Amino acid sequence: MAVGMCFRKGDVIFKQGDELAYVYVLTQGLVRLYHLTVDAQRQITGFLGPGDILGGIKRSAETYCTAETITDVEACGFDRKGFIEFVHDHPDLCLNLLVAATDEIEAQYVHSILLARKQATRRLAAFLLIMARRWQSPGEDARTVRIPMGRADIADHLGLTIETVSRVFGQFKRQGLTELRGPKTVILKNMPALYDLAGFEDFPERHMAMGL
Amino acid sequence: MAVGMCFRKGDVIFKQGDELAYVYVLTQGLVRLYHLTVDAQRQITGFLGPGDILGGIKRSAETYCTAETITDVEACGFDRKGFIEFVHDHPDLCLNLLVAATDEIEAQYVHSILLARKQATRRLAAFLLIMARRWQSPGEDARTVRIPMGRADIADHLGLTIETVSRVFGQFKRQGLTELRGPKTVILKNMPALYDLAGFEDFPERHMAMGL
DNA sequence: CGGGATGTTGAGGCAAGTCAATCTAAGTGG
DNA sequence: CCACTTAGATTGACTTGCCTCAACATCCCG
Numbered sequence: 001m002a003v004g005m006c007f008r009k010g011d012v013i014f015k016q017g018d019e020l021a022y023v024y025v026l027t028q029g030l031v032r033l034y035h036l037t038v039d040a041q042r043q044i045t046g047f048l049g050p051g052d053i054l055g056g057i058k059r060s061a062e063t064y065c066t067a068e069t070i071t072d073v074e075a076c077g078f079d080r081k082g083f084i085e086f087v088h089d090h091p092d093l094c095l096n097l098l099v100a101a102t103d104e105i106e107a108q109y110v111h112s113i114l115l116a117r118k119q120a121t122r123r124l125a126a127f128l129l130i131m132a133r134r135w136q137s138p139g140e141d142a143r144t145v146r147i148p149m150g151r152a153d154i155a156d157h158l159g160l161t162i163e164t165v166s167r168v169f170g171q172f173k174r175q176g177l178t179e180l181r182g183p184k185t186v187i188l189k190n191m192p193a194l195y196d197l198a199g200f201e202d203f204p205e206r207h208m209a210m211g212l
Numbered sequence: 213m214a215v216g217m218c219f220r221k222g223d224v225i226f227k228q229g230d231e232l233a234y235v236y237v238l239t240q241g242l243v244r245l246y247h248l249t250v251d252a253q254r255q256i257t258g259f260l261g262p263g264d265i266l267g268g269i270k271r272s273a274e275t276y277c278t279a280e281t282i283t284d285v286e287a288c289g290f291d292r293k294g295f296i297e298f299v300h301d302h303p304d305l306c307l308n309l310l311v312a313a314t315d316e317i318e319a320q321y322v323h324s325i326l327l328a329r330k331q332a333t334r335r336l337a338a339f340l341l342i343m344a345r346r347w348q349s350p351g352e353d354a355r356t357v358r359i360p361m362g363r364a365d366i367a368d369h370l371g372l373t374i375e376t377v378s379r380v381f382g383q384f385k386r387q388g389l390t391e392l393r394g395p396k397t398v399i400l401k402n403m404p405a406l407y408d409l410a411g412f413e414d415f416p417e418r419h420m421a422m423g424l
Numbered sequence: 425c426g427g428g429a430t431g432t433t434g435a436g437g438c439a440a441g442t443c444a445a446t447c448t449a450a451g452t453g454g
Numbered sequence: 455c456c457a458c459t460t461a462g463a464t465t466g467a468c469t470t471g472c473c474t475c476a477a478c479a480t481c482c483c484g
Contacts, residue, residue, distance in 0.1 A: 035325055037411050041328075041411075043324065043328050045325075057311055057314055058311055059311055059315055065321065084307070087307065087310070091300050094307060095296070095299065099270055102268040102424060103271055104313075105316050105320060105422065106424055108320035109257045111324055112257055112320065112323055113247055113257075118439080159330070160440080161440075162462090163440090164439095166464055167464080170464075182449090183448095207271065210314075210317065212321070330471080362429095363432095372472080373473060375431095375472090375474085376473075378433080379432080379472095382432075395430080
């Protein structure tokens, strides 16, 4: 029933409009989920990593988003129909999935709040803090954030342009809030100031993400 | 187990940070769900009406949003703990709730896309179309949209200001796209043009909304 | 018939978008 | 190992759309 799967960096796991055949559990790597609008704007609805679920059980099997790998990815694929039956027969699993889905709704609330706030500094500060909390390695310094995705990905996730993202990164550096070790590693030197900029003290902890 | 409940226009059903005691199923009226940021910005994450579920089963019982009635509201309240047990014992219900939650995630994707698109005209055009599809009375003309919420609600939902919302309404009227019968009733005179402005041909149908 | 809440309209500033040039880093092949 | 290429990131100058502040209009309810 479960199938191991490997994808190369840049591969498309499924495409907007596809009939979803599998439900995936990611074990390694990073995936971006995005929707393309008719005027070719790309909105990245989320990033998924190890432990996250890709391709939920919704009414329609047709996907609204494209899932594309950012790095090499390993995943466990479950046949969609079989998965639904399995979930139906296992109340505990079903309830856990319901909780996970509900937590995901809340995570989307947080992101909506981010997008609705106009200022770019707020969006980026919040993004950095969320990233820091979500994928910090146990042994690693909590203030060191690895950002595997490029500037275009960040921009399309936060509703900004590449240029603005880059400028705000520069601004943070000049203000001594961060330090850049190359474009993909950021050290948060002044967390309180960043929390202040982001404008929220607390946001719900995210245990497992779901992407559709 | 189920308790009938009535609320007056403007009542708070639950408040951001509260421990959620009930899960509600709305039977009458309209509710706004919003989060207040530390700098007192109000982001309305959604509106809920008859048939929608308010207060899901998430990991933490602490709410992230405030639920406030826009009109008089009737609801059916289920004790949260009992509800969870009941759901656990009824696989079909559990699976249905999972599907509903997953659909809600997708609806939040659509809203994120709205917020990330910069132009106010797009956001409002899309909002009108979504409203039109969601709460059209069977006997009513499909092009007549009732908007029970005020401009401030729309603005805080779309990440705009009251003034901008008002201006765009005016602009639509001048362009012959809509006709206003008072500020709370809009007639969509040119649907194709509005779809074009909104920038999406199709968005997932929404059967039931969930709010947390 | 007031008075408060809600909605509309106008003038001006500013943050982010757009367009374009430059810089950097990572490959790639001779 | 180095010249070349290319994708990605940065920086700069200019423009535009929304926000801000403010005045005014309208509606509703006592």
